[in-house]
Amino acid sequence: MNNIILSIKNLTVKYGTTVALKNISMEIAQNRITALIGPSGCGKSTLLRSLNRMNDLIEGASVSGQVLYRGEDIYAPSVDPVAVRLQIGMVFQKPNPFPKSIFENVAFGPKINGYRGDLGSLVKQSLQGAGLWEEVKDRLHDNAYALSGGQQQRLCIARALALQPEVLLLDEPCSALDPIATLRIEELIQELKEQLTIVIVTHNMQQASRIADYTAFFLSGELVEYGETEKVFTAPVDKRTEDYITGRFG
Amino acid sequence: MNRQVDSATLSGGKLMNRQEEMFTPRLKSRQLRNAIFKWIFFGANVVGLLALVLLLGDVVRDSWGWLDWDFITSFPSRFPEKAGIKAALFGTIWLMVITALVAIPVGVATAVFLEEYARKNRFYAAIQTNISNLAGVPSIVYGILGLTIFVRWMMLGRSILAGGLTMALLILPIIIVAAQESLRSIPNSWRHASLALGATRWQTIRYVVLPASLPGILTGVILALSRAIGETAPLIPVGALTFIMTVPKDFMDPFTVLPIQIYNWTSRPQDEFRCIAAAGIIVLLIVLLSMNATAIFLRNKYQKKVVE
Ligand SMILES: Nc1ncnc2c1ncn2[C@@H]1O[C@H](COP(=O)(O)OP(=O)(O)OP(=O)(O)O)[C@@H](O)[C@H]1O
Numbered sequence: 001m002n003n004i005i006l007s008i009k010n011l012t013v014k015y016g017t018t019v020a021l022k023n024i025s026m027e028i029a030q031n032r033i034t035a036l037i038g039p040s041g042c043g044k045s046t047l048l049r050s051l052n053r054m055n056d057l058i059e060g061a062s063v064s065g066q067v068l069y070r071g072e073d074i075y076a077p078s079v080d081p082v083a084v085r086l087q088i089g090m091v092f093q094k095p096n097p098f099p100k101s102i103f104e105n106v107a108f109g110p111k112i113n114g115y116r117g118d119l120g121s122l123v124k125q126s127l128q129g130a131g132l133w134e135e136v137k138d139r140l141h142d143n144a145y146a147l148s149g150g151q152q153q154r155l156c157i158a159r160a161l162a163l164q165p166e167v168l169l170l171d172e173p174c175s176a177l178d179p180i181a182t183l184r185i186e187e188l189i190q191e192l193k194e195q196l197t198i199v200i201v202t203h204n205m206q207q208a209s210r211i212a213d214y215t216a217f218f219l220s221g222e223l224v225e226y227g228e229t230e231k232v233f234t235a236p237v238d239k240r241t242e243d244y245i246t247g248r249f250g
Numbered sequence: 251m252n253r254q255v256d257s258a259t260l261s262g263g264k265l266m267n268r269q270e271e272m273f274t275p276r277l278k279s280r281q282l283r284n285a286i287f288k289w290i291f292f293g294a295n296v297v298g299l300l301a302l303v304l305l306l307g308d309v310v311r312d313s314w315g316w317l318d319w320d321f322i323t324s325f326p327s328r329f330p331e332k333a334g335i336k337a338a339l340f341g342t343i344w345l346m347v348i349t350a351l352v353a354i355p356v357g358v359a360t361a362v363f364l365e366e367y368a369r370k371n372r373f374y375a376a377i378q379t380n381i382s383n384l385a386g387v388p389s390i391v392y393g394i395l396g397l398t399i400f401v402r403w404m405m406l407g408r409s410i411l412a413g414g415l416t417m418a419l420l421i422l423p424i425i426i427v428a429a430q431e432s433l434r435s436i437p438n439s440w441r442h443a444s445l446a447l448g449a450t451r452w453q454t455i456r457y458v459v460l461p462a463s464l465p466g467i468l469t470g471v472i473l474a475l476s477r478a479i480g481e482t483a484p485l486i487p488v489g490a491l492t493f494i495m496t497v498p499k500d501f502m503d504p505f506t507v508l509p510i511q512i513y514n515w516t517s518r519p520q521d522e523f524r525c526i527a528a529a530g531i532i533v534l535l536i537v538l539l540s541m542n543a544t545a546i547f548l549r550n551k552y553q554k555k556v557v558e
Pocket residue numbers: 015018019020039040041042043044045046047058
């Protein structure tokens with residue numbers, strides 16, 4: 001593996017008394033795409049949320065272990081979760097634009113974080129980055145909910161990109177989209193890895209094998225297999241991985 | 251392949267064979283019930299409307315000829331033809347302003363704390379139950395509370411400030427509950443989106459949650475102020491007067507309000523006083539409606555901004 005940007009050490013996450021993640025240890029490579037796969041309820045979203053402290057917002061969730069971001073534990077008492085989220089952005093499973101204009105959606109993060117440059121050009125650049133600019137440039141001040149589902153999701157990506165994050169966490173970003181919109185987002189993700197690190201949850205095996213450099217397979221809260229995508233898909237070490245990938249369960 | 255389906259099956263309400271074995275739709279009786287309920291609901295509407303029209307008609311007829319500029323700019327008098335509503339009108343306006351200035355910020359802030367910051371534990375449940383119960387406490391109890399706290403203990407005397415604070419207490423639970431409802435209707439996904447963009451909780455509340463919930467909060471405010479403007483009971487213990495020849499000039503002045511003045515007039519023996527009471531009711535309605543119109547105007551303005 002090349003440079004490690006996130007290193008997860010003995011991470012256990014519980015919701016009340018149910019254990020959602022059991023003692024996970026893995027490392028995320030910089031400027032690479034890492035896919036998290038596994039059957040529903042195995043803890044993929046939980047892992048993603050514990051990488052930028054979004055689990056803090058869920059009442060009853062408790063985290064033990066460490067997540068080192070560039071060597072620093074993001075769960076250390078001295079760390080401000082807002083600073084973590086500023087550098088590790090997130091796009092959710094369902095598109096969730098604010099009930100504001102397209103422009104205001106993208107400008108939101110920069111504004112509240114005191115952006116000093118020209119907001120207009122940052123918004124343009126972010127929308128271009130998310131491949132949405134051409135479609136919305138004439139109606140930047142329309143409400144975001146006037147966009148289609150796929151456009152809304154790209155808007156959410158643009159909104160996250162506007163903060164120039166180091167890491168982008170994507171939780172099944174294509175689950176609400178048609179094949180063409182999905183393909184566009186996949187292309188986009190591959191372009192983005194030049195600038196940042198991507199961790200993506202997906203239920204789509206083809207998608208994982210198409211875009212991911214590394215793939216991690218989870219099963220009921222445990223990390224079963226983790227390695228280069230090629231290897232995981234063509235020569236899995238664990239029988240359970242093979243069963244899942246070939247569609248024998250899950 | 252494409253067999254023409256017999257069109258009579260649809261208009262006759264008949265079923266194809268396979269369905270006929272499985273279902274008894276009884277469409278006729280279901281649609282009949284649908285129609286019956288529609289008329290019941292419509293009838294309920296008519297009852298309400300009719301009562302309102304009769305009431306308004308009666309008031310307008312009684313007040314005919316009495317409601318003029320003199321009536322609005324005169325102080326009360328023993329002689330019906332000289333009596334006016336100036337003191338009560340100004341008293342009500344002062345009272346509403348004080349009540350709104352106190353109850354809206356405190357109520358909304360309480361709701362924000364309960365919904366956005368407080369953990370949903372037993373302490374929260376206890377407070378929640380209490381607030382809901384407070385909304386049902388008889389208003390005279392607030393009057394006695396106001397007498398004890400504001401008039402005596404804080405030594406505000408029988409002033410319009412004491413009256414306004416008492417009234418603010420009365421409508422606080424209504425505003426809190428309405429604002430809470432409105433905040434709860436904001437999807438969590440918006441909060442999460444904001445926090446994931448590096449916003450603090452306060453920024454999330456200020457720039458995402460409050461703007462989106464403002465229309466609902468304003469609706470609650472309208473309801474609460476409408477309740478306050480018609481209340482008399484809580485103001486009597488805190489010393490609203492029935493006969494007063496001045497308008498309030500500052501917070502410590504004595505006062506009266508429209509409903510008290512109206513009540514006072516209706517209890518006089520002379521017939522003419524019944525007519526000026528009716529005129530007073532019209533004035534009260536106008537104040538109430540213009541207050542609500544302002545709130546509705548604000549709400550629509552914001553709603554447009556949200557869904558634009
Ligand atoms: N807020 C919560 N409160 C309680 N339990 C939760 C919560 N969120 C998730 N869980 C539980 O934790 C486990 C892992 O959930 P998680 O959402 O991480 O799964 P997932 O792999 O993302 O599933 P999916 O593919 O369906 O999105 C599940 O058993 C789930 O029921």
